Amino acid sequence: MDLKSKIRVIEGFPKEGISFKDITTLISDGEAFRQAVNLMKKNLENKNIDYIVGPEARGFVFGSAVAYALNVGFIPVRKPGKLPGETVSFEYSLEYGTDKLEICKNALKSGDRVAIVDDLLATGGTINACAKLIESQGAEVVSMQFLMELTDLNGREKNKEYQVDSILEYNI
Known part of the structure; x- marks a missing residue:
């Protein structure tokens, strides 16, 4: 099946000059969604993954499905104030300012093998921050898996120290 066609x-969304790639049409098609999840799962088989980590919000959609398919746990990464209990945070730079991500304290431990799963690799800043947050807990980022990659934005270069796989590639 041609997943790009889904x-x-x-x-012009969310503003003029942007060509937005809407995944809602893919995830609403059971067969297409299953194929995308199975392709990510295949990339992660035999890597001894302990957990899938997914950043909000679309990383929850793909990450939890891939975790289920691999029979491993799913751990969400969120913006500040969204997770219950104690959290650990990581602040990172944006083009104009900073942002912060959080994970539940003790969700990961030293030696855990983690794959990050998300829908899109663009500039790579958010996913790189996820990786640094995971590593701050002593866990190892074994792989980064994406449904789509906007190759012109060089997110792969920002994350060249990690194994990065994307199912679909787009030029912007």
């Missing part, structure tokens, strides 16, 4: 492209 992704709706909306020109």
Whole structure:
């Protein structure tokens, strides 16, 4: 199946000049969603993954499905104030300012093998921050898996120290 044909492209959203890749049409198609999850699962088989980590919000969709398929746990990474209990945070730089991500304290431990799963690799900043947050807990980022990659934005270069796999590639 051609998964690209299942992704709706909306020109000029959220602002003029952007060609938005809408995954809702893919995830609403059971067969297409299953194929995308199975392709990510295949990339992670035999890597002895302990956990899948997914950043909000679309990383929850793909990450939890891949975790289920691999029979491993899923750990969410969120913006500040969204997770219950004690959290650990990581602040990272944006083009104009900073942002912060959090994970539940003690969700990971030293030696855990983790794959990060998300829908899109663009500039790579958020996913790199996820990796640093995971590593701050002593866990190892074994792989980064994406449904789509916007190759012109060089997110792979920002994360060249990690294994990065994407199912679909787009030029912006």
